[in-house]
Amino acid sequence: MQLILLGPPGAGKGTQAKMLTERFGIPQIATGDILRGAVQAGTDLGRQAKAFMDAGALVPDEVVIGIVKERLQEDDCRNGFILDGFPRTVAQADALQGTLMTLGRQLDRVISLTVDADELVERLTGRRTCRQCGRGFHVKFDQPRVADQCDVCGGELYQRNDDREDTIRKRLGVYDQQTSPLIEYYQRGGLLTELNGMQPISAVQEQVLVALQAG
Ligand code: ADP
Ligand code: ADP
Ligand code: ZN
Numbered sequence: 001m002q003l004i005l006l007g008p009p010g011a012g013k014g015t016q017a018k019m020l021t022e023r024f025g026i027p028q029i030a031t032g033d034i035l036r037g038a039v040q041a042g043t044d045l046g047r048q049a050k051a052f053m054d055a056g057a058l059v060p061d062e063v064v065i066g067i068v069k070e071r072l073q074e075d076d077c078r079n080g081f082i083l084d085g086f087p088r089t090v091a092q093a094d095a096l097q098g099t100l101m102t103l104g105r106q107l108d109r110v111i112s113l114t115v116d117a118d119e120l121v122e123r124l125t126g127r128r129t130c131r132q133c134g135r136g137f138h139v140k141f142d143q144p145r146v147a148d149q150c151d152v153c154g155g156e157l158y159q160r161n162d163d164r165e166d167t168i169r170k171r172l173g174v175y176d177q178q179t180s181p182l183i184e185y186y187q188r189g190g191l192l193t194e195l196n197g198m199q200p201i202s203a204v205q206e207q208v209l210v211a212l213q214a215g
Contacts, residue, residue, distance in 0.1 A: 056170035
């Protein structure tokens with residue numbers, strides 16, 4: 001299964017993707033996680049990406065397109081993948097089509113999660129992220145069993161650099177301008193399912209599964 005999760009920062013893409021990887025045994029490919037890993041490791045890629053990320057801007061298309069192209073050819077993507085946070089521009093979506101074509105693959109579905117701006121700000125300011133596995137928690141909506149500790153891997157939870165209110169507002173603006181055109185892009189291709197992301201995590205999950213005809 002080849003799936004894209006689309007939606008503004010805080011819509012719940014990562015939360016849903018993590019649940020789907022377990023259910024379907026296919027990897028989550030989150031460009032944000034990959035980029036944060038590179039920043040932490042201090043690689044060339046990380047040095048290139050950091051300033052854009054801290055400013056709430058997009059990392060240049062060529063850079064992310066290169067990452068995804070390579071990642072999709074790895075062995076664990078044989079049975080499918082869940083793209084989370086990619087594509088974010090029309091240029092990225094076009095490049096993805098090209099890559100999939102050369103791999104002889106096709107997208108099965110694009111699920112767009114819709115959430116109001118005020119709710120997004122509340123979700124992102126309260127988000128806590130696992131340093132080790134990238135899982136997201138929330139101080140109110142999805143609390144870890146032990147404070148500041150990841151339920152899955154025991155890693156330390158931290159607040160992302162870009163999850164502060166001024167940067168969040170910028171990222172929401174970037175989504176509206178550069179990413180939201182993809183809704184129509186995939187609608188035209190007949191691939192889009194729009195879901196109301198303003199429901200409890202488990203309810204959103206059920207509707208995602210229905211959209212994938214696996215519910
Ligand atoms: P969120 O989950 O809050 O939407 P991500 O973790 O997906 O955020 O992305 C964090 C940051 O990483 C983005 O603000 C951007 O700087 C960079 N980034 C992630 N994915 C992409 C992409 N596909 N294109 C360009 N920049 C990206
Ligand atoms: P994205 O990957 O789209 O940026 P996340 O999955 O990281 O979004 O979710 C953002 C924050 O909102 C996290 O703190 C997460 O725990 C929380 N969250 C996710 N889905 C829901 C939901 N349906 N209701 C309430 N909070 C949610
Ligand atoms: Zn963890």
